[in-house]
Amino acid sequence: MKSYRLDPGSGLAGLTLQDRDEPEPGRGQVVVRIRANSIGFRDLMVLGGAYVLPVRPGVVPGCEGAGEVVAVGEDVTRVAPGDRVAATVFPRWLDGPFTRENAAQLGTTIDGVLTEYALLDEDGVVPIPEHLSFEEAAALPLAAVTAWNALTAGGAPRPGSTVLTLGSGAVSLFVLRFAKLGGARVIVTTSGAAKAERLRALGADEVINYRESPAWAEDVRALTGGRGVDRVIDATGPLTQSLKSVAPDGEVVFVGYSLSGAEGAKPVDPATLFMAGAVLRRVATGSRAHFLEMNRAVATHRLRPVIDRVFPFEQVPDAVAYCESGGGFGKVIISHA
Structure with a gap:
């Protein structure tokens, strides 16, 4: 599979596309074939070495992704192969207040989702509303959950x-x-x-x-x-x-x-x-519980996110440069189609 890797603080020069073995799920884990990602200001800070959380050298970047489950490990009960899911930004933050214990974040301290196949904990994915495409669902995990938490908590x-x-x-x-x-x-x-x-x-x-x-x-x-x-x-x-x-x-x-x-x-x-x-x-984004609650509202009202531009997976650096230029309106999406 192809997977982006990041040398933190090096800007676009530190973002490389590499060939890696497809992951195998362990106990409580799932493999998601990522169909779409979203990037934005948070990713610019990570690339520029200005993010609030530490960034592990060689990490798979990206915290916003949606796709389909293709394999599950032992004892997985929340999802099954074929399910359409989105990744949660903080996979260990299930509910309750935000604490240091649940501060592990995709794309900084642990591998993220700018990859063709992502290995995730089953608790770190949620079903996506049926009326949304993968590209639309990829717009939700960071900005939408943050907005929901900000408005409702x-x-x-x-x-x-x-x-x-x-x-x-x-x-x-x-x-x-x-x-x-x-x-x-x-x-x-x-x-x-x-x-x-x-x-x-x-x-x-x-x-x-x-x-x-x-x-x-x-x-x-x-x-x-x-x-x-x-x-x-x-x-x-x-x-x-x-x-x-x-x-x-x-x-x-x-x-x-x-x-x-x-x-x-x-x-x-x-x-x-x-x-x-x-x-x-x-507010620091939101928990799995916030995401699930928000998705119910999105599904009930058949809400669709505002999407600015869509870039192919191979052109993530171009998408980052576009974000840096400013002036956009809505989410910048990476499509794996």
Whole structure:
């Protein structure tokens, strides 16, 4: 089989496609023929040596993949050959709070899914909704599960509540879709008119251009009668404007951050944090239980992810370069077809 391998911190030069023996499943393991993958900002950080988790030299990269089970080991009961499944990003995180004990992640500390055949624990795969293609299902494990966790772990959005999500990245697009399913009013920030139109087409009630309004928290306050929003999903950092946008009894969900740019590593003023009067909650993707719960909603509403571009498996470096260029809208998919 062909499998990508990674020399961490070397960028695209450290990403190579190699020939490897097909894996054999041991007790409690399954072999999945990967049909599609997804890549994004997280993969850029891994390649650039800037990721929060350690990256094992020679690891198979990629944490988002979907395919079909082709072999199972002894004592496997959750799945059978022929089942369509997606991999969970943290295969040991089944339910409950995130802990160091379940922090092993595909594509960093353990082998991931940018490969033709992946050896996975049976607990590390979940069935995918029947209406989705493999390419669509591959968009779910990271961004969609993160969005679901961000929206629901602190209590699902109530009809009439207001959700603010930052940017038009993959997590924010899923937040928008899921929040609208719950009957929430959704405000989104973005960088330009073209993306704003697409966000409105997906159901955004209000869109704020953060380049035209650098102090966009003031716009959020104006749109909410001065009260602020019930929940902010912040996938960009820093947190200052999110804290200024949230209602006193609301919640800011901190999903991720970038160290690039002048504001990237700027600390939060303790006074701003105190005056917000809101809960600040960090989210690290989600558990198997989150994934299963989300899939039920996706299947019930026959939701389909927004896909930007599809690249063949042999062109993963081109897909990475495309992600680096920015400007996309939706998930970048790798197809094995």
